[in-house]
Amino acid sequence: MRRLLGLIIAAASLLLAGCGADPLYKQEGYVFGTRVEVSIWGLPQQDAARHVAVILADLDRLNAKLHAWQPSDITRLNAHFGRNESGNADTELIALLKQAKDYEARSDGLFNPAIGGLVTAWGFHRDTFSPVTPDPVTLAILLERKPSLADVEFGDGGVVSSRNPAVNIDLGGFAKGWALDREAAYLRKNRVYNALLNIGGNVLALGKKGNEPWTIGLQHPRQPQAMATLALRDGEAIGTSGDYQRYFIKDGRRYSHLIDPRSGSPAQTMEAATVLAPPSREAGAISDAATKPVFIGGIGHARHYAQRFGISEVLIVANDGSVYITPALQSRLKWLIQPPHLYRLH
Incomplete structure (x- = not known):
C-alpha cells in the first residue's frame, strides 16, 4: 500500500512539473548579417532545442554558401561570369x-x-x-x-x-525569405506545427502560440519601436523593405541599399514597404522578394506589383510619414503609433 501510495505521489509530482514547464522555447542567433529568432510552442524543451539547433546550423550553411562579398558559391560564380x-x-x-x-x-x-x-x-x-x-x-x-x-x-x-x-548575383533580396520556407518545411516534416521563424524581420508563422495566434510588431521606420501589431495566421509570411535597415546619410540625404535597377541609384520613393504573403510553399520567398518592386516602383504602382505575386495585403510608409494600406490589412492591424495620415492603397 505504501509502495502504491509512493508511486501515485511520484506520478503526481511529475504531472505537476510537466504542467509548470514553459511550453514556449525561444532562441536567438545572428545569420545573414541580422538577428534570427526561432520560437517553438508545445514541445519538450529538449526536443525544441534540438530542432532550433538544426535550423540555426542550416542558416549558417546557407549564409556561407550565398554570401555576396565573402568567398562563397555566389562569389565564385560571379567571378566566372566576369571572365x-x-x-x-x-x-x-x-x-x-x-x-x-x-x-x-x-x-x-x-x-x-x-x-x-x-x-x-x-x-x-x-x-x-x-x-x-x-x-x-x-x-x-x-x-x-x-x-x-x-x-x-x-x-x-x-x-x-x-x-x-x-x-x-546578389541574392540578399530574397535569401532570407527563401530560408524561411526551407526551415518551415523542415519543421513540418518533423511534425512541428506551432512555430514562429524570424530572420531579420522576415517572419513566417506555423500554427499558433497555444490558444492564441502568433502576434508580431511592425517596425516604425523612423522610431525605435513598433508602429502596429498583427496576428499572423498559419502559413502566412510577412516581409518589409525599408530605407532604415542598411543606409548612410550624406549631405543630409539618405541612401539605402535598395537600388533601383533603372537609375542605378538607391530608390527614394518611400520609407518602408510591407507585404503579407498568403500561405504557400513559397510564402517566405514571396514576402521577401515582392517588397522590392513595391518599394522601388513607388506608391502608385505598389498594388500592381503586389498582385503580381498574389498579395492583397500591403502597407506603405511614405516619405512624409503618411501610411497607405490595403483594406484587407488595415482590418487586421492594431495601431501602437497612430499615423499622421492614413490612406487607402488603390
Whole structure:
C-alpha cells in the first residue's frame, strides 16, 4: 500500500512539473548579417532545442554558401561570369536561381538579383560602409550593360553561364525569405506545427502560440519601436523593405541599399514597404522578394506589383510619414503609433 501510495505521489509530482514547464522555447542567433529568432510552442524543451539547433546550423550553411562579398558559391560564380566563363552550381543553388529569375520577370526587373555590381559601387557589399557615392562613369557603364538574371542560362550537369559579363548575383533580396520556407518545411516534416521563424524581420508563422495566434510588431521606420501589431495566421509570411535597415546619410540625404535597377541609384520613393504573403510553399520567398518592386516602383504602382505575386495585403510608409494600406490589412492591424495620415492603397 505504501509502495502504491509512493508511486501515485511520484506520478503526481511529475504531472505537476510537466504542467509548470514553459511550453514556449525561444532562441536567438545572428545569420545573414541580422538577428534570427526561432520560437517553438508545445514541445519538450529538449526536443525544441534540438530542432532550433538544426535550423540555426542550416542558416549558417546557407549564409556561407550565398554570401555576396565573402568567398562563397555566389562569389565564385560571379567571378566566372566576369571572365565570360561557365561555372557550376549544385541543385539547391540552381533551384534558388531559377526561382529568383521567375520573380525578376514578375517584377518587370525591379527585383533584380543580378545588379550586385551596383550594390558594390554604392559601398553596400561590406560589413561596414561609409557615406560615399560612386563614380558616375562606373554607374553609366553598369546601366548600359543592363545585367539581369534573364542573361543566365542553365546547362546539363549543373553548368551555369551568363551571356552578360556584368551579371553579378546578389541574392540578399530574397535569401532570407527563401530560408524561411526551407526551415518551415523542415519543421513540418518533423511534425512541428506551432512555430514562429524570424530572420531579420522576415517572419513566417506555423500554427499558433497555444490558444492564441502568433502576434508580431511592425517596425516604425523612423522610431525605435513598433508602429502596429498583427496576428499572423498559419502559413502566412510577412516581409518589409525599408530605407532604415542598411543606409548612410550624406549631405543630409539618405541612401539605402535598395537600388533601383533603372537609375542605378538607391530608390527614394518611400520609407518602408510591407507585404503579407498568403500561405504557400513559397510564402517566405514571396514576402521577401515582392517588397522590392513595391518599394522601388513607388506608391502608385505598389498594388500592381503586389498582385503580381498574389498579395492583397500591403502597407506603405511614405516619405512624409503618411501610411497607405490595403483594406484587407488595415482590418487586421492594431495601431501602437497612430499615423499622421492614413490612406487607402488603390
